[in-house]
Amino acid sequence: MKQSEALSILRTGANVFLTGEPGSGKTHVINEYAAYLREHEVEPAVTASTGIAATHIGGFTIHSWSGIGIKRKLEKHDLAGIAANRRIVKRVANASVLIIDEISMLQPETLNMVDAVCRKIKGSSVRESSLLPFGGMQVILVGDFFQLPPIINNYPSNDEQLSLAKNNARFCYDSAAWQKAEPVVCYLSEQYRQDDVAFLSMLSAIRRNGFSEEHLCHIQTRKINHSDNLSGIPKLFSHNVDVDRVNGEMLANLSGKQWMFSMISQGAEALTASLKKGCLSPEKLCLKIGAEVMFTKNSPSGRFVNGTLGVVEDFDQTSGYPVVRTKNGKRIEVEPMDWNIEENFKIRATITQLPLRLAWAITVHKSQGMTLDEAVMDLSGVFEYGQGYVALSRVRKLSGLHVLGWNERAFLVHPEIAAKDKDFRFASAQAAALFSKMAEKELKIKHDKFITACGGTLKIISDRQKGLLRRNGKINTYEQTLAFWRNGKNTMEISNERGLKESTILNHIEKLIQRGAIDSKDFPRLLTPALKREKGKIQAAFRELGRERLGPIYEKFGGKYSYDDLRIARMTLAQE
CATH class of the missing domain: 1.10.10 (Arc Repressor Mutant, subunit A)
Known part of the structure; x- marks a missing residue:
């Protein structure tokens, strides 16, 4: 399915599962849809399953947004307590569209709890809403189940209990909430990241669990040794301890003055803590001339993107900001940028920091969502289905891969996901065929009808106008x-x-x-x-x-x- 087709389906108000291979433009589609809603004075609830993903999209974690926090299950008194929280009630009651990014990392029971909260709160004002999935909101589930799956902790030690727990539903699509929502599957098929046909073919083969000797031969051509000196290329590791060790050692080896840049935060402590946890730039960023760095945010002017690599070559004498020379030779004086949590057209919390991090090493987990020209990776420590695939799919082409090692699990994806993927592709093709039969006028009527149902306006509202809307007839x-x-x-x-x-x-x-x-x-x-x-x-x-x-x-x-x-x-x- 093309991005334009997915956007048209989203605008009808249908519940949607938006998926596709890395680089297919899922985030772009969501950003376009959110901008469309805001132009029509409808503020979507933008959330994600993890702090990192939530920070990327400027929203809440779904746990924070819904008030469920770290709960593993909801008792009646828990639900009553959430429904008595004014802020949560206002947040949920005002939402017409709920977006949940990185859905692959959300446990099924968590989605069920979110559904229960939405139905409870929405149903308190409109009784029929308590019977509708997510209280009648449009719910948009975004992600790729080939990416890292949800972490399941605290299994009982008893082997039989462990087996039973593992046999329970692990993926969100098996949850009751998902099945009741009946999302239209929009499987994006265009590719905007990888530009190497052979490499793209290999990644597609991994998704089918069809990694062959021919593909292994491609990997073997990219094998390097630990003694090889590849400067300016980030190393991807499975564990944080390896990343911290490499970055710390490499920075210490550089001579010259060390500059420290501290993060500034504004807003409620709980919200800024969430932003800090998800931000790829650290609270205390230490740099020296010669430090290898990676940009952690997209530049509005297009000067850099999340994942752009470079080296610190100077510090401005007036501002003290680092001057970075990117891999393609561009010289950028890096200035602080903001990461925000927005709600109802208002900024609830902000952190400000240089959009940089040390880039000698990074974890596979934190690399999700990045596009790298090159990467050194050690896949010998891969311990989870999809972890190797996530690392490999960060880079644009085979020549950008430098592999230190691998194990048997590095090129495997969860067999259940490989089978489910066929169902998703088929469902997406059916949806595309169905909507393609609709006349443009009919679709426009559906689009306008949904905006009206959300309480929005059919007249396009600019960002500047939205920031100045009068509240209750009184200028604030x-x-x-x-x-x-x-x-x-x-x-x-x-x-x-x-x-x-x-x-x-x-x-x-x-x-x-x-x-x-x-x-x-x-x-x-x-x-x-x-x-x-x-x-x-x-x-x-x-x-x-x-x-x-x-x-x-x-x-x-x-x-x-x-x-x-x-x-x-x-x-x-x-x-x-």
Whole structure:
């Protein structure tokens, strides 16, 4: 199925299982659909099964969003407790579309619990909703079951009990919630990552559990030894301990000054903790000239993507930011970027850090979702079905593979998944055939009808307009500040006009910047002439001492700069 066909099906409001091989564009389709909904004033609930995946897509883990947390099962009193939580109730009640990414890593019972929560909360206001899957929401399940499966912990030690537990449903498609939702299967068939026909054929063979001697011969041509010195190419390992060891040793071997960049967080602690856990950039990023790094986020301007490799070749003398030379020769001064959790058109939590991590080594698990030109991998420690396949499918072509070793499980996928994949492909072909028979006008009617049912508008709403929507007919305090700002007033003038402290106005400005309501070209208006002259010194101090606290910067300069001046310098540092 083509991406355009999947998008058209999604827009009808049908429940959907969106799947496809790595590089087929699943994330792109979801981003396009989410943007479409937001243009029509419908905010989707964007979630994922893991913290890393949730951070990638700017959403919650499904466990956090639904309020189930780490529970393995829901008793009646658990469900009642969740239904009494105002924030969870508001979140679920307001949602018309629920997206769950990396569905392959979600246990069946977890999906059942999410379904129970949605039906309980939705059913409290509309009784019929308690009888509908997920309370009547459109549910979109995204993922590839050939990727890493859910981790099942705490099996009983008794062998018989262990056998019984393993024979229970392990994959989400066996859950009662999945079967009741009856999702339309959209199996994306186009390939946007791998550009090597032979390599793509080998990956497809692994998906069928048809890895042959011919394919092994291809792998053997990419065999390297531990003594081979392959600089500038990340190594993929199965275990964190190997990654930490390699990165630590390689950084220590570099001479020169070590620079440390600290993450800044804003928002509720539980939400920022979730963002930090899922962010591939560490809270404390230590770099030196010569450090091999990997970008951990896509650049809005297209300068780099998640997985772009490079080497730190300098640090800017004014800002202190690292200058990275990418593998294709591009020179980039790397500036901090934000990872957000958004809900109901609002940013609930933000972490800010350089979109970099050390790249001598990375785990296979954390490589999911990345596209690499090259990778060194040791598949001799593979312990789970699909782990080898995930590692192999990170790279674009066979020549980008450098394999230290492998074991028998490295080229195997779960036999049940290989069989189920045939069913998914067949179901997707049927869906494509069915929807292709619909006239364009009929589809448009279905699309519009769903937007209307969600309480959206058929008129397209811009991002800037969405950030300024009036609430309950009253302009909120941020919008009032923004109105003065757009009339060309500075923070002191706005403070006088509104009768509020300038520090309060600065807080408003900071929030409006996060929402994208204030353009970066207007940032200079925050700076007094004196602060413009001194900004470089202050920003260098932030680079040296970290950006979480203003106190150390204030003390470093002996109180020369006010806390408001320091906040402004930090604000422009993080955003410009």
